[in-house]
Amino acid sequence: MSVACxxxxxxxxxxxxxxxxxxxxxxxxxxxVRGSTPAETAEKQERLRRIIRERWQGERVxxxxxxxxxxxxxxxxxxxxxxxxxxxxAAPHYPSERWEFGVVRDxxxxxxxxxxxxxxxxxxxxxxxxxxxxxxxxxxxxxERVDPVVCDFSVTAxxxxxxxxxxxxxxxxxxxxxxxxxxxxxxxxxxxxCIDEIADLDALFAGFYGCLRPGGSxxxxxxxxxxxxxxxxxxxxxxxxxxxxxxxxxxxxxxIAARHGFEFVDLRFSNAKSREEIWNAARQRAFGTKSFTGPxxxxxxxxxxxxxxxxxxxxxxxxMWPLVAFGRNGPPPSVLLAQLRRPT
Ligand SMILES: [Zn+2]
Numbered sequence: 194m195s196v197a198c199x200x201x202x203x204x205x206x207x208x209x210x211x212x213x214x215x216x217x218x219x220x221x222x223x224x225x226v227r228g229s230t231p232a233e234t235a236e237k238q239e240r241l242r243r244i245i246r247e248r249w250q251g252e253r254v255x256x257x258x259x260x261x262x263x264x265x266x267x268x269x270x271x272x273x274x275x276x277x278x279x280x281x282x283a284a285p286h287y288p289s290e291r292w293e294f295g296v297v298r299d300x301x302x303x304x305x306x307x308x309x310x311x312x313x314x315x316x317x318x319x320x321x322x323x324x325x326x327x328x329x330x331x332x333x334x335x336x337e338r339v340d341p342v343v344c345d346f347s348v349t350a351x352x353x354x355x356x357x358x359x360x361x362x363x364x365x366x367x368x369x370x371x372x373x374x375x376x377x378x379x380x381x382x383x384x385x386x387c388i389d390e391i392a393d394l395d396a397l398f399a400g401f402y403g404c405l406r407p408g409g410s411x412x413x414x415x416x417x418x419x420x421x422x423x424x425x426x427x428x429x430x431x432x433x434x435x436x437x438x439x440x441x442x443x444x445x446x447x448x449i450a451a452r453h454g455f456e457f458v459d460l461r462f463s464n465a466k467s468r469e470e471i472w473n474a475a476r477q478r479a480f481g482t483k484s485f486t487g488p489x490x491x492x493x494x495x496x497x498x499x500x501x502x503x504x505x506x507x508x509x510x511x512x513m514w515p516l517v518a519f520g521r522n523g524p525p526p527s528v529l530l531a532q533l534r535r536p537t
Pocket of ligand 1: 198199200201202203259260262263366445448459
């Protein structure tokens, strides 16, 4: 099937890089979707299979690569949809800190210094249960200076935020733009590891743009496409649809940002030699099908009690740490962070 590149609109045909089947997607996501009884689990897995088949209009998808901007995207170009996210993210777990959170906190701190009378409005799109905004509120310098809002697709995550007294909602980009507290009100819009799960990028980028004040900044982080290719080649890890539907490269971020009127400010990669990156790579390697710990990780996933499951996975990852830390060819940086600006 020939389609235009969703990032830069280059017309097809594009080259086909991967093919995935419904059975492969079920092998990846079926294990995560569980009920409290075997019958309930079977029912949920059947529902998952039906959702994916409907989204894909069949039992297979392919991944195409745009020659112009290097973007990888699935065809048919669809994401998991609300029903998939609700089922898959019923008990979501989010990181409380990331490398890019620190970088963005510094940018916000800088703005707080340069405009001392202004309360800084930060909208985090796809913010989960608020790891990033909680880190702002835990910062003594920033807690009185920021006014954070979170949008996420997980009802569970949004409820957790509201219970903590943080403004949050499950909103579409159109609903964000219709909200007078958001439209043209935000000094910063952030979105960490979200754009690779959403198909309607044009609506999403229009939402980012329209929520920013003129001169406001959009900070986007996403897994580095080169790192995803490496993980697959070396560790045997595929970022399977319907959750992950795209691979991003600097050229694809620039292409879609320019189409939506953003000014390009900066793009940086995480430091592949940092302790955090090495630990992440060790975890990736432990999960990979090309590693002897891969099958053990799958067994560990069946343990329902999170502290024990976490401890086993942690132990298996620790075994991989020296291989990554002292290996000959280290992995590439795993994260891309782009800074874009709405022109004044
Ligand atoms: Zn393209």
